[in-house]
Amino acid sequence: MNNSEQARQKQAIALRYDQQTQQAPKVVAKGSGYVAEQILATAAQHAVPVYKDTALASLLMAVELDKEIPPELYQVVAEVLAYIYRVDRRFVGSKG
Numbered sequence: 001m002n003n004s005e006q007a008r009q010k011q012a013i014a015l016r017y018d019q020q021t022q023q024a025p026k027v028v029a030k031g032s033g034y035v036a037e038q039i040l041a042t043a044a045q046h047a048v049p050v051y052k053d054t055a056l057a058s059l060l061m062a063v064e065l066d067k068e069i070p071p072e073l074y075q076v077v078a079e080v081l082a083y084i085y086r087v088d089r090r091f092v093g094s095k096g
Contacts, residue, residue, distance in 0.1 A: 012036035013060040014043070015069070017081065024068040025077055030061055049084045056080070 011032045017025035029039050043050050056076060063069055069077055 009033050010036045010040075011054070011057040011061055012039035013057055013063075014039055015060075015077070015081075022068070024071075024074065025081070026068050027060060027063045027065055030063075030065065032061075049087045051080045051084060053080070 009032045012030070012035070013027055014029035015025040016022075016028045031039060040050060042048075056073075059073060060069065
């Protein structure tokens with residue numbers, strides 16, 4: 001596979017964040033191609049909202065597994081988490 005094929009390959013990153021026990025979100029899963037598809041399938045199975053941003057995904061792929069995101073990404077990841085929180089609240093609200 002050449003560099004342009006790798007660049008087009010789907011990537012997925014899963015973050016976990018618990019405000020009470022963590023200072024910043026951690027990368028708990030990441031991968032491309034088949035692994036990315038499995039991460040997305042697992043998210044769908046568990047009704048976990050997915051946020052698509054290829055530039056952010058590329059940056060997060062550089063973060064080691066089980067490591068907190070770097071401070072340079074705090075702002076953009078906070079915006080993503082806020083978006084997901086809003087989507088999740090709407091979804092839960094529409095079920096009741």
